Amino acid sequence: MTRTELSEAIAIALDALRANPLRSVLATLGITIGVSFVALMGWFLAGLDSSLQHTINMLGEDMLYVDKWDWSGRTSWVEVSNRKPISYRQAQELADAVRTAQYAMPMGQTRAQLSVGSRKAESIPVAGVPHDYGNTPAGAVTRGRFFTEMEGRSGAPVAVLGPVIAKQLFPDEDPVGKEIRIAGQRFTVIGVVRQRGTLLSDFADRLVLIPLERFLRLFGSGQRSFITVLKAGSLERLDDVREEARLLMRKIRRLRPEQPDDFTINETRSLEQSIAVLRQSVWGVGLSMSALSFLVGIIGIVNITFVSVVERTQEIGIRKAVGARRRAIALQFLAESVVLCTAGAVLALLFCTGLVLLVRLLIPAAEFLTPYIPPQHIAVALLVAFTAGILAGWAPALRAARLHPVEALRYE
Amino acid sequence: MQPLIVLENVTKVYRTEGEEVHALRGISLVVQPNEYVAIMGPSGSGKSTLMHILGCLDTPTSGRYLLNGRDVSQLDDDELAYIRNRQIGFVFQTFNLLPRATALKNVELPLIYAGVPAAERRERARRALEAVGLGDRLHHRPNELSGGQRQRVAIARALVVNPALILADEPTGNLDSASGAEIMRLFTQLWQLGNTIILVTHEDYIARYARRIIRIRDGRIESDTPNPEPVHLEQLPSMP
Ligand SMILES: Nc1ncnc2c1ncn2[C@@H]1O[C@H](COP(=O)(O)OP(=O)(O)OP(=O)(O)O)[C@@H](O)[C@H]1O
Numbered sequence: 261m262t263r264t265e266l267s268e269a270i271a272i273a274l275d276a277l278r279a280n281p282l283r284s285v286l287a288t289l290g291i292t293i294g295v296s297f298v299a300l301m302g303w304f305l306a307g308l309d310s311s312l313q314h315t316i317n318m319l320g321e322d323m324l325y326v327d328k329w330d331w332s333g334r335t336s337w338v339e340v341s342n343r344k345p346i347s348y349r350q351a352q353e354l355a356d357a358v359r360t361a362q363y364a365m366p367m368g369q370t371r372a373q374l375s376v377g378s379r380k381a382e383s384i385p386v387a388g389v390p391h392d393y394g395n396t397p398a399g400a401v402t403r404g405r406f407f408t409e410m411e412g413r414s415g416a417p418v419a420v421l422g423p424v425i426a427k428q429l430f431p432d433e434d435p436v437g438k439e440i441r442i443a444g445q446r447f448t449v450i451g452v453v454r455q456r457g458t459l460l461s462d463f464a465d466r467l468v469l470i471p472l473e474r475f476l477r478l479f480g481s482g483q484r485s486f487i488t489v490l491k492a493g494s495l496e497r498l499d500d501v502r503e504e505a506r507l508l509m510r511k512i513r514r515l516r517p518e519q520p521d522d523f524t525i526n527e528t529r530s531l532e533q534s535i536a537v538l539r540q541s542v543w544g545v546g547l548s549m550s551a552l553s554f555l556v557g558i559i560g561i562v563n564i565t566f567v568s569v570v571e572r573t574q575e576i577g578i579r580k581a582v583g584a585r586r587r588a589i590a591l592q593f594l595a596e597s598v599v600l601c602t603a604g605a606v607l608a609l610l611f612c613t614g615l616v617l618l619v620r621l622l623i624p625a626a627e628f629l630t631p632y633i634p635p636q637h638i639a640v641a642l643l644v645a646f647t648a649g650i651l652a653g654w655a656p657a658l659r660a661a662r663l664h665p666v667e668a669l670r671y672e
Numbered sequence: 673m674q675p676l677i678v679l680e681n682v683t684k685v686y687r688t689e690g691e692e693v694h695a696l697r698g699i700s701l702v703v704q705p706n707e708y709v710a711i712m713g714p715s716g717s718g719k720s721t722l723m724h725i726l727g728c729l730d731t732p733t734s735g736r737y738l739l740n741g742r743d744v745s746q747l748d749d750d751e752l753a754y755i756r757n758r759q760i761g762f763v764f765q766t767f768n769l770l771p772r773a774t775a776l777k778n779v780e781l782p783l784i785y786a787g788v789p790a791a792e793r794r795e796r797a798r799r800a801l802e803a804v805g806l807g808d809r810l811h812h813r814p815n816e817l818s819g820g821q822r823q824r825v826a827i828a829r830a831l832v833v834n835p836a837l838i839l840a841d842e843p844t845g846n847l848d849s850a851s852g853a854e855i856m857r858l859f860t861q862l863w864q865l866g867n868t869i870i871l872v873t874h875e876d877y878i879a880r881y882a883r884r885i886i887r888i889r890d891g892r893i894e895s896d897t898p899n900p901e902p903v904h905l906e907q908l909p910s911m912p
């Protein structure tokens with residue numbers, strides 16, 4: 261194929277696009293929609309990944325949570341909800357017995373009403389933790405301080421707020437030193453946890469931390485299930501800590517050898533697995549929707565390219581008469597459908613970028629979404645559109661190339 | 673000297689819906705380089721069919737066609753396209769210009785398929801248009817030109833590749849007599865410059881420009897004679 265043939269084909273294709281802009285846009289709509297699916301899917305998944313990474317960094321990669329609940333969702337819900345709760349005593353026993361971990365501590369969780377004067381917030385997650393929690397990444401404060409060992413042991417009425425709930429209760433002032441009520445009882449705010457903006461914003465950014473002693477007095481330990489938080493200290497020690505904790509917990513729970521674990525040792529990494537499920541369904545839906553749109557799109561382009569061949573029959577005759585070979589004519593129509601599809605893809609990418617920026621602007625809660633569509637997805641979208649163009653143009657191009665010059669010239 | 677064209681018993685049969693039309697029933701013909709031939713004959717006698725075969729736009733059903741000594745009667749589509757591109761300039765009754773392209777672009781067209789680079793293409797197209805007297809109409813589209821001017825663009829397109837053979841099927845058929853005479857004057861000049869020209873016409877006064885007149889009837893050559901009193905350019909009334 262000569263360069264002049266190729267550049268002529270592209271010039272004709274662009275000219276055809278200019279001649280019929282509206283028809284072209286309509287013809288390429290399916291491709292536009294298909295590419296939009298790919299782009300938006302990429303956008304969403306990239307957002308998911310980055311917020312997941314964020315969460316893992318925040319919680320610390322070397323953290324283990326021995327819990328009745330399986331965070332990854334891999335154990336069946338029925339099995340998990342039939343497990344006996346982990347009592348405060350068991351969680352404490354495990355924390356005391358573990359030797360390999362850097363830190364080990366029991367933690368209680370519940371939801372309660374918070375109020376400041378007449379301002380109320382319902383169902384806010386409240387966690388009771390020992391003072392050691394201040395040494396984990398999740399307990400790092402940005403303002404004020406974490407509670408001391410003294411405050412922890414005595415169960416002082418002090419609270420460390422997550423950044424989002426802090427903002428909610430004290431929109432315009434520094435919360436440190438202020439008084440709040442948790443489930444009706446007075447607490448003094450002594451610190452605010454570092455802002456993260458994560459996937460589990462409920463878990464991290466709205467969480468209120470109080471001394472475990474105070475938590476037990478306020479909410480009781482009754483049927484509540486407690487968690488043992490373990491910080492291994494390094495990734496290399498994670499396996500040892502997990503194994504030790506598992507054996508200890510089986511003993512504490514009095515499991516016979518043949519019985520399965522009636523608890524789960526959650527890791528920050530198990531979040532990745534729960535995300536993997538979501539990721540798969542996004543891919544599944546996204547891919548089948550875009551495949552469908554591409555199919556519809558290709559049919560549209562095939563149709564419009566056939567129309568173009570018929571409309572240009574005389575032109576084909578003229579080009580053949582002055583010496584255009586089959587491939588030159590075929591190239592002309594392939595270029596036309598490829599240009600159409602690529603134009604549709606570019607249109608979709610512009611549209612999606614606009615949409616992404618708009619969502620960022622209008623919905624601050626969507627902050628976990630990255631403000632851009634990942635370049636690999638743009639490349640994939642363009643490549644698929646290009647391929648769709650070739651597929652769609654093939655049959656019409658072949659028909660055009662095989663026209664007999666005299667008959668094409670005579671066509672009215 | 674090797675003849676430019678040798679036709680040996682060429683026939684053409686069109687088959688449409690079981691019906692056979694014998695458009696050419698055995699044409700034998702020799703044309704030397706730099707001849708100036710007019711083909712005449714009643715409607716339906718096979719003139720266009722013959723021109724299409726001579727122009728490698730179509731192939732004979734039987735018989736041989738030697739162009740410059742090469743048998744081109746059995747070539748495939750792309751080989752014929754190559755010969756049309758390099759050896760033949762074809763001028764049609766209905767001009768057959770690309771409507772959306774300028775005169776310059778129309779004349780460049782054969783050079784595109786010959787792989788000539790853009791700058792040289794433009795220059796050669798411009799010179800061809802100047803040669804047919806359209807140096808001041810390079811950027812006009814066909815609908816901005818008169819019929820005679822359109823046909824001159826088409827002639828420039830035929831000339832631009834320096835073909836061995838210029839074919840014209842009723843080139844003046846869609847023109848008034850003044851424009852027609854203008855076009856014939858141009859063909860005659862091209863012939864004087866050494867080109868070989870074969871044209872089809874219904875009109876005696878057009879055929880008078882040629883130096884040899886072939887009459888065909890019902891797919892056969894009826895007569896093939898030198899033109900006894902050809903028009904010389906000096907005899908022409910001067911053109912505006
Ligand atoms: N594509 C075709 N299919 C079937 N028959 C055809 C075809 N082309 C030409 N013919 C027939 O072949 C015969 C010769 O046609 P041709 O066009 O060569 O005549 P012509 O001499 O050019 O006539 P005119 O002076 O009207 O242009 C006619 O009978 C015509 O109907």
Ligand SMILES: [Mg+2]
Nearest residue numbers: 719720721841
């Ligand atoms: Mg004819």
